Amino acid sequence: MKKKKNKKIDYNRIRINYADSTFDTRVLIFSAIIIILFFILFVKLFDVMLVNKKEYNEELKTLSNNIIEGESSPRGRILDRNYNVIVDNKAVKVIFYKKNKNITTSREIKLAYKVSKILSLNYDKVSEDNLREFYYLNHKEELKKRITKSEWKKYESRKLSSSDIEDLEKKRIKIDELNNMSDDDKHAAYLYYLMNKGYTYSEKTIKSGDDLTDSEYAYIAEHTQELDGFGTKTDWERTYPYGDTLRSILGNVSTSSQGVPSNLKDYYLSQGYSLNDRVGLSYLEKEYEPYLKGTKGKYELLNSYELKEIKSGKRGNDVVLTIDINLQKAVEDILSEEVMKAKTSDPNTKYYDHSSAIIEDPKTGEILAMASKKIVGDRIVDNTESIITNAIMPGSIVKGASMLVGYNTGAIKIGEKIVDECIKVAGTPQKCSWRTLGLIDDITALTKSSNVYQFKTAIRVSGQEYHYGMKLNFNQKAFDTYRNMYHQFGLGVKTGIDLDGESSGVTTKDTRAGNLLDFVMGQYEAYTPMQISQYITTLANGGERLAPHLLKEVRASTEGEGVGKVIYTKEKEVLNKVNTKPEYMARVKEGLYQTLHAPGAYGLGYIDDKWQCSGKTGTSQSFKDTNGDGKNDTETVTSNFIGYGPKDNPKMSLAVLSPDSSFPSSTNLTSQVTKRITTKISNAYFEMYGMN
Numbered sequence: 001m002k003k004k005k006n007k008k009i010d011y012n013r014i015r016i017n018y019a020d021s022t023f024d025t026r027v028l029i030f031s032a033i034i035i036i037l038f039f040i041l042f043v044k045l046f047d048v049m050l051v052n053k054k055e056y057n058e059e060l061k062t063l064s065n066n067i068i069e070g071e072s073s074p075r076g077r078i079l080d081r082n083y084n085v086i087v088d089n090k091a092v093k094v095i096f097y098k099k100n101k102n103i104t105t106s107r108e109i110k111l112a113y114k115v116s117k118i119l120s121l122n123y124d125k126v127s128e129d130n131l132r133e134f135y136y137l138n139h140k141e142e143l144k145k146r147i148t149k150s151e152w153k154k155y156e157s158r159k160l161s162s163s164d165i166e167d168l169e170k171k172r173i174k175i176d177e178l179n180n181m182s183d184d185d186k187h188a189a190y191l192y193y194l195m196n197k198g199y200t201y202s203e204k205t206i207k208s209g210d211d212l213t214d215s216e217y218a219y220i221a222e223h224t225q226e227l228d229g230f231g232t233k234t235d236w237e238r239t240y241p242y243g244d245t246l247r248s249i250l251g252n253v254s255t256s257s258q259g260v261p262s263n264l265k266d267y268y269l270s271q272g273y274s275l276n277d278r279v280g281l282s283y284l285e286k287e288y289e290p291y292l293k294g295t296k297g298k299y300e301l302l303n304s305y306e307l308k309e310i311k312s313g314k315r316g317n318d319v320v321l322t323i324d325i326n327l328q329k330a331v332e333d334i335l336s337e338e339v340m341k342a343k344t345s346d347p348n349t350k351y352y353d354h355s356s357a358i359i360e361d362p363k364t365g366e367i368l369a370m371a372s373k374k375i376v377g378d379r380i381v382d383n384t385e386s387i388i389t390n391a392i393m394p395g396s397i398v399k400g401a402s403m404l405v406g407y408n409t410g411a412i413k414i415g416e417k418i419v420d421e422c423i424k425v426a427g428t429p430q431k432c433s434w435r436t437l438g439l440i441d442d443i444t445a446l447t448k449s450s451n452v453y454q455f456k457t458a459i460r461v462s463g464q465e466y467h468y469g470m471k472l473n474f475n476q477k478a479f480d481t482y483r484n485m486y487h488q489f490g491l492g493v494k495t496g497i498d499l500d501g502e503s504s505g506v507t508t509k510d511t512r513a514g515n516l517l518d519f520v521m522g523q524y525e526a527y528t529p530m531q532i533s534q535y536i537t538t539l540a541n542g543g544e545r546l547a548p549h550l551l552k553e554v555r556a557s558t559e560g561e562g563v564g565k566v567i568y569t570k571e572k573e574v575l576n577k578v579n580t581k582p583e584y585m586a587r588v589k590e591g592l593y594q595t596l597h598a599p600g601a602y603g604l605g606y607i608d609d610k611w612q613c614s615g616k617t618g619t620s621q622s623f624k625d626t627n628g629d630g631k632n633d634t635e636t637v638t639s640n641f642i643g644y645g646p647k648d649n650p651k652m653s654l655a656v657l658s659p660d661s662s663f664p665s666s667t668n669l670t671s672q673v674t675k676r677i678t679t680k681i682s683n684a685y686f687e688m689y690g691m692n
Contacts (some may be wrong), residue, residue, distance in 0.1 A: 054208050068138040072278045073294025075285075076316030078250060079191045080325040080367075081552055083563055088248055089236040089315075094117070094208040095220050095258065097195045105137060107228065108195060109188070115230060116217055119207055123183075124480055126190035131178045136170050136191035143169040188254065194228075198257055202276040205257040208235060241248045244533040245329045248382045249370070249499070249550070251283030284319070284550060287498055291568075292316045315557040317567065322366035322552045330355055330684040334677060335373040336380045342673035343375045348662040349671050351624050351636050354383050355658040357681055358533040362644055362653045364572045365537065365546030367497075368685075372529070388495075388502045391526035392659045395620030396449045398522040400539055400588045402457070403442060405485045405520075407584040411460035414587050417441045420452040426471040428514040431455060432614040445599040446591030449617065454520040458482070462516060475511040482519055488578045489545060490534030491527050496547035496575060503528055522620055532642060533655040539592070540614075540644035540653045543578035543585055593647050606641055606675055607682045611691065615643025617656075617676075619670075624660050636660040643682070648692050654682060 002286050078087035099108075116123075136143060147155075147165060154160040181189070194206050207216065221232040238253055253262065259276040260268045268279060279293070280286035295314040335355055342349050356372035374383035396674060406412040420437035433451040437444070445453035461465045462478035487493045494504045506526040508515075518524040527535075538545045549570055556564030578585070592614035595603040607613040618640040623632035639661045644653040656678045662670040 004183065007294075007364050014081040035230035035405060035610050053174070072256070072276075073240070073296055073313035073554070074315045075253065075278075075294055076557055077318045078284065078292075078318045078556075079318055079563070080328075081321060081368075082241075082324065082326075085323050086240065086242050086246065086321075086323075086325050088239045091234050091238045092209045092237050093212050093217050094233050094256070095206045095212060095217065096231055096233060097206055098205050098231070099195070099201055099204045100229050101201065103228055109134075109137060109192065111137050111193065111227060111230070112188040112192040113184065115206075115220075115227060116184070116191040119191070119216055120213070120307065121187075121190065121194075121207060123190050124183045126186050126193070130189050130193040131181060131186065132170050132173050134185070134192055135173050135178060135181065136166070137192075139173075142170075143172065146172040169392045180678050183624070199259065199275050202259055202482070203256055205235075205255055206230075217647040235409050236323050240265065242325055242329065244382065245325060245332055246323060246371075246384075248384045249283050251285030251287075252281045253277050253285050254281055259639045262615045284321075284501060285497055288554075291319055303458065315651045318555045318563060319551065319555050320553045320555060321550050322368065323362075323370075323550065324365075324368050324688070326369065327359065327685065327688055330688075331359070331369045331681055332371045332373065334680045334684065335371055338673055338677050338680070339373045339375050341676075342379060342658075342661065342671050346662075346673060347667050347669040349673075350628060351659065351660045352636060352671065352673070353660070354386070355661075355673060356387050356529045356679055357657075357677060358387065358529060358655045359681070359685060360533055360537045360548060360653045362537045362540035362546075362650045363445045367548055367550050368554065368652065370530075370533075385501075388497060388499055389528065391503060391506045391528050392640075392657055393526050393620040393622045393638055394491070394522040394532060395602065395618030395638060395640055396451075396522055397532065397618030397640050398486065398535075399446060399449065399454060399520075400592060400616060401485050401489050401491065401535070402454050402482065402520040403446065403533065403588050403591070404578070404584055405482050405581050406442075406454075406457040407587070408485070408580055409481065411457050411615055414440065414583065415441050415443075418453050418456050420445075420450045423452060423455055423466060425514060426469055428472075428517075431517060442587065443591045443594055443598075446588070446616070447598050447603075449602050451521045455517050458516050458520045462513075472516070474511055474514040474518070476511070478516055479519065482516070485578075486525075487551070488576055489530050489538045489576075492525060492531070494533045495528075495530050496573065497530055497553055498547075498549045502530070505531055511641065522618060529655060532657065534639070534652065535654040536616075536642035536644060536655055537588065538578060539585075539642075540650040542582075542589075543580065545575045545578070547573040547575055589614060589647075592643075596643070603641075603643075606678045607645065608645060609646050611682060611686050612647050613645030613682065614647050615641060617641055622660060635664055637662040637664070637670060639670070641674050641678045643678070643681070645686075651689065651691070652685055654685075658679065 074089040077085050080086055151160060151168065155165055179614050185389060191206070192256050195204060198204060220227065220230055224231050234485065235256060240247060256276055256360070257280060260273055260279055261281065265275065268277070273279065280289040285292065294316040301683060339355050342352060354372055354374035358370045359368040360366065361368060370384060370387055372383040373380050408416065415437050419439050420433050422430050422432040422436065431451065434449065436450055437450055440448070440450060440453065442453070444450070456466045458478065459472065460469055461481060462473065462475035464470070464473065467656050483492065492505050493505055493613050494502050505528055507523055515524055534545065534548055551570045553566050553570060554568040558564045595617070596607055596613055596615050597603050597609060603615050606615060620638045620640070622636045622638040624634050624636050626634040638659045640658070641656045642654070645649040656674050658674045661673055
C-alpha cells in the first residue's frame with residue numbers, strides 16, 4: 001500500500017475567504033439601510049403628495065408669500081364700573097419719516113432742508129447739540145483740520161478711536177459758527193434731529209394731530225416718491241372724555257416715534273412686538289397692556305406697490321375699572337376745594353400741602369374712588385401717585401389693631417377698666433393722653449382715643465406691670481407681636497394693589513424699649529394711604545385682608561360703541577384673615593361705632609349720624625424737611641380719619657389723610673381740613689348709593 005501524503009493547509013487562502021465573508025456581510029447591512037431609507041422617503045412622499053397634500057400646499061403658499069404686519073391697531077377703551085368711557089381713541093393724521101436702508105447722510109440733509117421749508121414745526125426747540133451735530137455733518141473736511149498732529153498720531157496708534165476724533169471735531173465748533181447759522185440751517189438741523197432720533201430704522205413721527213394742517217399733509221402725500229422715507233398715514237391717540245379726572249392713574253402710552261422703551265426692548269420683542277409698537281408706559285395702561293393692545297392687520301405683499309389684506313386689524317379689548325367716575329370726580333372736586341381752603345384760610349397750615357382720600361368696597365376690595373390733591377404755589381395739582389408711594393405717620397387710627405393685641409395676649413379683657421393718667425417710664429419723658437380721662441374701659445379708650453390705655457396694655461404684653469418710674473425692659477417678642485397684628489391688617493406690608501411701584505411703608509429697627517409705647521399709638525412706623533385704606537377695609541368686613549384692585553373685568557372689543565362679552569372677571573383675593581376671636585373683633589368694631597356716636601366721643605361730626613357709620617380719628621406728631629437739607633427738622637401735626645358704613649352691612653370704607661395739616665404754635669389752633677373732607681365725601685357717597 002502506498003502511504004498517504006499529508007495535504008498541506010494553505011492558511012493564506014483561509015484568511016482570504018474569511019475576509020470575503022466579512023465584506024459580504026457589510027454589503028448586506030449597507031444595502032438594508034439603503035432600502036429602509038428609500039422606504040421612509042417613499043412613505044414621506046406618499047404623505048406629502050397624497051395624504052396631506054392640501055395642508056402642505058397651504059404651508060408652501062404661506063412660506064412663499066411675503067406677509068407683512070400693519071401698524072399698531074387702536075388700543076382698547078378704559079371704562080368705569082358703569083361702562084362710562086373714560087379713555088378712548090381718536091383718529092389723527094400723521095407725517096412720518098422712515099429711513100431707507102440705502103440712503104446717504106447727504107441725501108438726508110437735502111431732505112431736511114427741503115421738507116423743513118414745507119412743515120411748520122416748533123423750531124425753537126432746536127438745541128445746541130442739534131446744531132453742533134448738523135454743522136459737523138456739513139463741514140467734516142474743514143473740521144478735520146482742527147485735529148492736531150499729536151491727536152492724529154494717537155489715532156494712528158489706536159490711543160484715540162474714530163468716535164474720539166469725531167467728539168473733538170464737534171467740540172471745536174465755535175459758538176459764533178453756530179450763531180451764524182441761518183434760519184434755514186437751524187430749521188433743517190431740527191428736522192434732521194427728528195428724522196434720526198430713536199431706533200435707526202423705526203418710523204419717526206414728524207408732525208401729527210391738530211397741529212398738522214391739511215396743506216402740509218397733502219403736500220407730503222403727493223410727493224412721497226421724491227421725498228425718500230417721508231410719508232403720511234392715519235394713526236390714533238388717546239382721548240379723555242372726563243378730562244383730568246383719574247388722569248395720573250390711567251397712565252400713558254408711547255407714541256409711534258417712541259415705540260417700545262429701550263429698557264424693556266428684550267421683553268417686548270420676546271412677546272412678538274415690533275420696536276415701533278405703541279405700548280403702555282405707566283400705571284393702568286402698562287398694567288393691563290396684554291388686554292388693551294390691539295391686534296395688527298396682516299397683508300400679503302403682491303408687488304412693490306400693492307398689498308392684499310389677509311387679516312384686518314382689531315381694536316384691543318375694553319378694560320372695565322372698579323372706579324365710579326362720577327364719585328371719583330366728586331372726590332377730586334372736594335379735595336381740590338378743601339385743600340385750597342385749608343391753605344388759604346385755616347390757621348397754622350404753613351407746612352400743609354395735600355390731602356388724600358380712598359373709598360373701597362370692603363366686601364370685594366374694589367376701589368370706588370382714590371385721589372390726592374396738592375397745592376403748588378397758587379394752583380392745585382394731582383398727587384394721586386403718592387397714595388401708593390408716600391408713607392405718613394398714622395396716629396391713633398391704629399388703636400383698633402393695638403386693642404386686638406391686648407385681647408389676644410390676655411393683657412386686657414373685654415370691658416376691663418384701666419386708669420388713664422400720665423405715666424412715667426425711666427429714660428423717657430412723661431407720656432399722657434390728650435387729657436386725663438380717669439378710670440375708663442376699652443370702649444371709652446377707643447372713643448376718646450386714650451394713649452395711656454394702650455401704654456399700660458403694651459407694658460403688660462411685654463411681660464411687666466406699670467408703676468411710676470419703672471424701667472421698661474426691651475422685649476423683641478412684644479414688638480413682633482404688635483407688628484405681626486399690624487401686618488395682618490396690611491400696615492407695613494404691600495397691599496397687592498394692581499399698580500406698579502407700591503411702597504411697603506417705613507419700618508424702623510430702633511430697639512429702645514420706650515419705642516413700644518410709641519408703636520401702639522401710631523407714632524413709630526409710617527404707612528401709605530393705601531395700606532391705611534386696606535386696614536380699615538379689613539376691620540369693616542370682620543377680618544379678611546383683601547387685595548385692593550382697580551380692575552373689575554375685561555370685555556371683548558366691538559365694532560361700535562357698545563360693550564362686548566365678558567372675557568375675564570377679577571375675583572376678590574383674600575390675602576389673609578386676621579388671627580383673633582370674633583368677639584374681640586366685634587368689640588373693636590363697637591368701639592369704632594361709638595367713636596362717631598357716643599356723647600363726648602372724638603369722632604362726632606365727621607360723618608352724619610344718619611349714615612350709621614363707624615370710624616376712628618388719628619392725630620400724630622410728624623416732622624417735615626422745611627429747609628431742603630434732606631432732614632425732617634420741623635414738628636408738624638398730621639390729621640387722619642378712617643371709617644366705614646353702614647355699621648351692620650358695610651358698603652364702603654373711607655380713609656382721609658392730611659399730612660402736616662397743622663403745626664404747634666402759640667395759638668395751638670389746628671386745621672379741620674380732614675373733618676370737612678370726610679363729611680363731604682361721605683355725604684357724596686351715600687347720596688349716590690344710598691344705605692341699602
